[in-house]
Amino acid sequence: MINAAHGGNDLGLDVRLDLSANLNPMGMPESVRAAALASADCWERYPDPLCRELRKKLSEKTGADMENIVCGNGADDLIYRAASALKPHSALICAPTFGEYGKALRENGCKVREHILRESEDFALTERILGELSGADMAVICTPNNPTGMTVPPELMAEIAAECEKNGTYLLVDESFIGFTGREKELTALNCMGSHVIVLRSFTKIFAMAGLRLGYAVCGSADTSGKLAAAGQYWSVSAPAQAAGIAALGEEDYVRKTVEFIAEERDCLSRELTALGVRVYPSETDYILFRSIPQLGEKLLGDGILIRSCGDYSGLDGSFFRTAVGLHEDNEALICAVRRCLDG
Known part of the structure; x- marks a missing residue:
């Protein structure tokens, strides 16, 4: 192995x-590294458990209400929070895709179905998924998908979001790699937010912050964000990670x-x-x-x-x-x- x-x-x-x-x-950008190091004066104190300054900056960047944003110890942390907080009985994920979705859901007693992406279609997500959303309490979409690198067309994402909203299905959209596409504003599921949509983002990849660990979720409602925040550990984001994230948003x-x-x-x-x-x-x-x-x-x-x-x-x-x-x-x-x- x-x-x-x-x-x-x-x-x-x-x-x-x-x-x-x-x-x-x-x-890592030098401004981000410098911000993390400059936070050393507050390392002897507990970090802000609510990440208020960081969430304020994220609200300004995304246009989402600050109360609908939850920060975590990387996107991975927020995947597990979503599974634990929302406790879906059944979920639909794609295959192949990032393995932590299925792992987090199964660990919380969820029955997981797979929507198979076809090699003949270059593993692209197509409208075939629309017929499989019924009966799922949660659907998980990764765009760009890992490991295929393919994004979901905006029109299809809007259809998926509308179908999930109609069915009362949570739609968890992982956009950890969307910053590399150059089409973030066009492709993001933030454009079709409904009360059941949760969009995950990561600082880890685009800003090379793997050792610091920082991600965030934009939720379609304050009720959902409150559940995610309550499910995680209280001090989930360290002081240097918060400082680095604030600096990264200006890069x-x-x-x-x-x-x-x-x-x-x-x-x-x-x-x-x-x-x-x-x-x-x-x-x-x-x-x-x-x-x-x-x-x-x-x-x-x-x-x-x-x-x-x-x-x-x-x-x-x-x-x-x-x-x-x-x-x-x-x-x-x-x-x-x-x-x-x-x-x-």
């Missing part, structure tokens, strides 16, 4: 290049440069992998799903490069892999290594 349940070198493997975790290759130029960089490098990486005979699936974010020989992950690890094997994703097998879009030299190193592995 060459990787843990998620991307990132959690097992302490001897690697020279880790492309298994989908973090911004440009690194619009950094996000713009990231979007441009990722788009260029993603297209180049996709072309190069395709030229090697690898089946590459379309992506709109900072990672690529592709298909190759099942031994590729082990061979690359032997070369000191770690990518994400996707065999543990429902609907995929050991021939599927996900790689982050890295710096140009890192992407070139990956291409050279894949070429050696396939030639050998």
Whole structure:
């Protein structure tokens, strides 16, 4: 076994290049790092459990009422809060998608059904899902989806939200990677908010804040946000994470440069992998799903490069892999290594 349940070198493997975790290759903005360090004077006190200043800034950014926003220890924390607080009896999730949705729901006694994304459709979410929403207490949509990198068209998202609202179904939309698309305002489910919609966002990916841990949920009602807030631990967001988040919200130029960089490098990486005979699936974010020989992950690890094997994703097998879009030299190193592995 060459990787843990998620991307990132959690097992302490001897690697020279880790492309298994989908973090911004440009690194944490200096203003964010400085803000976290400058908060040291208050580390001896408990952090604000309500994240009031951060939530005020998020309200200004999203246009949502401050009382409808809940901050957490990463988006992952808020996934578990939603499952615990709302306690759906039945839920619909996609496959393949991020494994923590099903895990969190099942741990709270929920019966989980899967909507299968088809390889013949490049794993895109289509209108087929509309016929499967009935009977679910919660539906979970990830856009861009992990590990496929595909977004949900705004028109389809609006239809899904309307159907969920009609049925009284909670719609949990994870937008942790939407900042990389450059189309956040067009694609976001915030455009079709109803009382049962919950939109998750993460600072972890776009601002490379994996060690600080920060995410937030925008809920369609104060009642829902109150339930999520009550379900989590009281001091869920540390003082440095709150300070870093406030600083990150002002980094619009950094996000713009990231979007441009990722788009260029993603297209180049996709072309190069395709030229090697690898089946590459379309992506709109900072990672690529592709298909190759099942031994590729082990061979690359032997070369000191770690990518994400996707065999543990429902609907995929050991021939599927996900790689982050890295710096140009890192992407070139990956291409050279894949070429050696396939030639050998």
